Amino acid sequence: MKAVVYRGPGTVAVEDRPDPALTGPRDAIVRVTATAVCGTDLHPYRGEVPQFEEGTVLGHEFAGTVVEAGEQVPHHVGQRVFASDIIACGRCRACARGMHYHCASVGLFGSSALVGKPVDGGQAEYVRVPFADIVLHPTPDDVADEQAVFVGDILCTAYAGVEAARIRPGDVVAVVGAGPVGVLAAACARVAGASEVVLADPDPRRRNTPVGRVVEPHELSDTVRELTDGWGAHAAIEAVGSPAALRGAVQAVGPQGTVAAIGVHHADAAPFPTGTAFAKEAALRFVVGNPLAVRAPVLALIRAGLIDPTILISHRLPLSSAVEAYSLFEAREATKVVLSATDGPSAGTGR
Numbered sequence: 001m002k003a004v005v006y007r008g009p010g011t012v013a014v015e016d017r018p019d020p021a022l023t024g025p026r027d028a029i030v031r032v033t034a035t036a037v038c039g040t041d042l043h044p045y046r047g048e049v050p051q052f053e054e055g056t057v058l059g060h061e062f063a064g065t066v067v068e069a070g071e072q073v074p075h076h077v078g079q080r081v082f083a084s085d086i087i088a089c090g091r092c093r094a095c096a097r098g099m100h101y102h103c104a105s106v107g108l109f110g111s112s113a114l115v116g117k118p119v120d121g122g123q124a125e126y127v128r129v130p131f132a133d134i135v136l137h138p139t140p141d142d143v144a145d146e147q148a149v150f151v152g153d154i155l156c157t158a159y160a161g162v163e164a165a166r167i168r169p170g171d172v173v174a175v176v177g178a179g180p181v182g183v184l185a186a187a188c189a190r191v192a193g194a195s196e197v198v199l200a201d202p203d204p205r206r207r208n209t210p211v212g213r214v215v216e217p218h219e220l221s222d223t224v225r226e227l228t229d230g231w232g233a234h235a236a237i238e239a240v241g242s243p244a245a246l247r248g249a250v251q252a253v254g255p256q257g258t259v260a261a262i263g264v265h266h267a268d269a270a271p272f273p274t275g276t277a278f279a280k281e282a283a284l285r286f287v288v289g290n291p292l293a294v295r296a297p298v299l300a301l302i303r304a305g306l307i308d309p310t311i312l313i314s315h316r317l318p319l320s321s322a323v324e325a326y327s328l329f330e331a332r333e334a335t336k337v338v339l340s341a342t343d344g345p346s347a348g349t350g351r
C-alpha cells in the first residue's frame, strides 16, 4: 500500500509499505477514503520535535471502510467508520472516567513514540486500528467521510476547548490563532452562545474566516476591551501552541477569565505573565481534544447543520500528492487539506 512517511524535518514521502494485518481480536483494518493533515503534523515537519522518528507513517485524522475486523470488533466488513485520533482501551479506570488520554494503553496514530507506543498513522491506503471496538465509530449515512474526519480530531478539540473555557451565552470570546483549530473553536463558541468572537492571527491569509473577525495579534486585547467597556474577553481559547500565543490569550481575558489552551505546548517554564494572570484571577486549562468522550454531541452538531467543518477545506488532493499537501499547509497557502486514498485496492492483497 501507499503511505505518507516522515523523513525528517521538512520532508515527507509517499512510500510503499506492507499492508497492515490484524494482531488481535480487538483490531480492525480500515481502508482509508479521506485523511487530513493537522497542525499537529506540522510540529515534527517544522523540526520542533527532535525525537520524532524517521520512517513514521503519519496521520491521525481519517475515515474509511472496515475491510477486516477481529472477533471482538462489532463493526462489520463494509461499515463506514471514522477513528478517534486518540487510541484508548476503553476498559481501564482512566477510560471509565472519560479520561482516555490518560489511559494506561494510550496511543496517538502516526505520532512516533510521543504518546504511548507508536502506531502507524492514517495517511495511508490502509491502517490497523487497535481497540477498534472503542476507537472506531460508525459514520452516519448523512455524514460525509470528509466531515467525519473532523470529528476524529479537530472539531472535538475545538468543542473541548469551548467546554473548558466555560463559555456562557453573551460572552465575548478571544481566539488566538485562526488556523483550522481556531476557526472551529470560534464556530463552537458561537453555537455555545458567545455574542462576539474575535480571532487573532499574524498571517493575512488566515484573516478571511467565515466565523468571527480576525485581527492582528497585537490588536486583540484592545479589540475585546472595546467590545466589553474595558473589561476584557470573558474567555479565551489559544489555538496555536506557542509561548507568544499563550501570552496573547492571558492578556486578552478580563477578571476571572478562563484561558483554554488547545494548541500543543512544549515549554518547560511558564511562558506568560503570571503577575497579570494572578491580578486577573485568571484560570488556565490545557486541553487535549478527546473524540472518544465528545464525538456523539459533535456529530449531532454536524447532523443538525449547526456546524459544517468542510467549509475549511481549501484543497482536496490524492494521497499521492501528500508532499505538496504538507508544503501548502505549512506555508498557510492551504487552510485544510483532505487527501483521498480511494485509488482502488492495493495490489496483491486481494482486498
Ligand SMILES: NC(=O)c1ccc[n+]([C@@H]2O[C@H](COP(=O)([O-])OP(=O)(O)OC[C@H]3O[C@@H](n4cnc5c(N)ncnc54)[C@H](O)[C@@H]3O)[C@@H](O)[C@H]2O)c1
Residues within 6 Å of the ligand: 038, 039, 040, 041, 042, 043, 153, 154, 157, 176, 177, 178, 179, 180, 181, 182, 200, 201, 202, 203, 206, 217, 239, 240, 241, 242, 244, 245, 248, 261, 262, 263, 264, 287, 288, 289, 290, 332
Ligand atoms: N489539543 C489538541 O488535542 C489538539 C488537536 C489538534 C491540533 N492541536 C494544535 O492546535 C494548534 C493549531 O492547529 P491548526 O491545525 O489550526 O494549525 P495551523 O498551524 O494551521 O494554525 C496555527 C495558526 O496560528 C497562527 N499563529 C502563529 N503564531 C500566532 C500568534 N502569536 N498569535 C496568533 N496566531 C498565531 C498561524 O498563522 C496559523 O494560522 C497546533 O498547535 C496543533 O498541534 C491540538
Ligand SMILES: [Zn+2]
Residues within 6 Å of the ligand: 038, 039, 040, 041, 060, 061, 085, 153, 154
Ligand atoms: Zn490533529
Ligand SMILES: [Zn+2]
Residues within 6 Å of the ligand: 088, 089, 090, 091, 092, 093, 094, 095, 103, 104, 105
Ligand atoms: Zn484505558
